[in-house]
């Protein structure tokens with residue numbers, strides 16, 4: 136990789152927009168994971184792209200389903216490391232078939248590596264971009280999860296053949312964020328501070344995630360249960376008959392901030408569920424908060 140292939144951006148969102156402009160994808164068709172990050176769907180839509188939601192299973196994106204539903208797609212946006220929001224890692228076979236698809240269809244792949252090395256169990260899988268022999272993958276990283284979303288700092292690594300064009304687009308439309316933020320993060324990375332920070336956060340978040348899973352399992356309720364421990368969240372299952380957006384807004388009145396799962400689905404109606412963040416979880420109040428959430432799901436608040 137050469138430094139000319141790397142562009143510093145205003146987070147993932149800035150990088151995605153730079154990619155759309157750099158690849159001239161406006162008006163084309165795109166695949167995104169179903170369920171998948173709502174902001175990606177909005178950004179693609181704002182670029183007049185037609186978005187096809189492609190289902191994910193235990194191996195990640197179902198490429199055959201994508202080919203069947205949107206054969207003309209020029210782009211696939213994926214989270215191969217830890218699928219957002221369900222957490223599975225894309226299998227090697229799927230990675231290879233996604234790369235084959237891109238090569239055969241002259242299409243592009245955007246790898247949204249929003250968690251990077253921040254994986255709570257086992258070691259993070261290598262980036263999809265590391266398997267790319269044909270210059271089809273654009274790899275986007277962000278410091279939103281590893282340090283803070285307030286930094287609005289991310290980066291994109293583009294194939295060498297696209298570096299000059301991206302340089303022009305970035306200079307004219309998407310200049311990098313202030314250099315003081317970049318310098319501060321560079322300093323932080325020096326002498327291993329960033330790696331130590333990641334190691335510490337992994338231990339802390341893994342303990343918090345385990346505490347939340349334990350509490351939900353102890354409730355042993357049909358109204359709320361653990362569907363998956365995924366990324367920095369726990370995906371809680373709730374009955375399909377309740378509205379997760381309604382639960383989320385009622386929970387906010389009690390200072391809880393679950394994220395409703397159904398808006399992450401392109402297919403409607405989406406699966407009802409709650410994404411419970413573990414990063415700011417307080418182990419002393421988690422049991423009471425789980426019980427309160429159960430009451431809210433049961434409609435008692």
Ligand SMILES: Cc1ncc(COP(=O)(O)O)c(C=O)c1O
Nearest residue numbers: 146147148172219249277279289
């Ligand atoms: C799937 C996914 N991608 C990217 C991001 C980060 O976006 P940004 O760097 O624009 O804050 C997030 C943050 O919530 C995310 O969940």
